[in-house]
Amino acid sequence: VSERVAVLAFPGSCDDRDALRAVALVGAEPVRVWHADDDLSGAAAVIVPGGFSYGDYLRPGALAALSPAMAAVREFAAEGGPVLGICNGFQVLCEAHLLPGALTRNSSLEFRCVPTWLRVESVDTVFTSGCELGDVLEVPVSHGEGRFVADEETLSLLEREQRVAFRYVRRDGSPVGDQSPNGSMRDIAGIVNERRNVLGMMPHPERACEPLLGSEDGMRLFASVATSFARNGVVPVGVS
């Protein structure tokens, strides 16, 4: 039985098709959910993809966070459903208060579209369970506003609860130093919520699913979801 994974699409989303394709590659059934829909079609996991939802008006992700589809995602996440936000999707999840902190203008002021290397720092999530702690994945970033910021208290909490999922490092796994693509605090590339079912990350795993594209490390995340479906026998959240 193929499980459904919903991929949201807002006006201005542009990575939804890549996400849908990545879902299909691991044998799950991709379903596109338009922003005006408040029904996730019985999906067992949700991806909030990258792009420029609502033209990034006001602040990236701010208007998308107010959409009917996101109201459904908020409910889905509250029931423990797995949610992955990629790039603009991460910004949406922060604006929707499903994740702490905010993504601000890159400290370089430049839009950066480059390969990055991510150290896996949390494996007890649906999306990273197929990784080992300390694995270094090559996944590209493509954003102008990806500098993760949060107050000291929040940063300490994230570290203490091992809620940093990915940190930017150099190819050899050493600290990224001045090679950070965006100047994120503590080199944070991705975090999870307290319950560990919502993960947001700026890099694009769906753009690292083919050797032709330079890396297939991103497949590890989608394969992790498929494996967890197979292992747990999915009960679609919110459907009784």
Place this chain on the structure above:
Amino acid sequence: VKVTVTVRPRAGILDPQGEALRRSLQGLGYAAVDVRAGKVFDLELEGGDETEALRVAGRIAEQVLSNPLIEEFELQAHEPVRS
């Protein structure tokens, strides 16, 4: 009632846009300036008095127009606009 909402980056939050402007201004010879870049929103609210309008505008500013984690806002009420 018309309410103007001014949103700016919180003190201590890096404002790369303001910093870029500062550097450009420096290039023009305005050496000692400090620049913080924000946004201005003009709201026209139906009915109610000024106190009520400010209360509603404050909620809108907090929930939507600003991200309280990185931005702060100020409100200013104006006389109703007559055409």
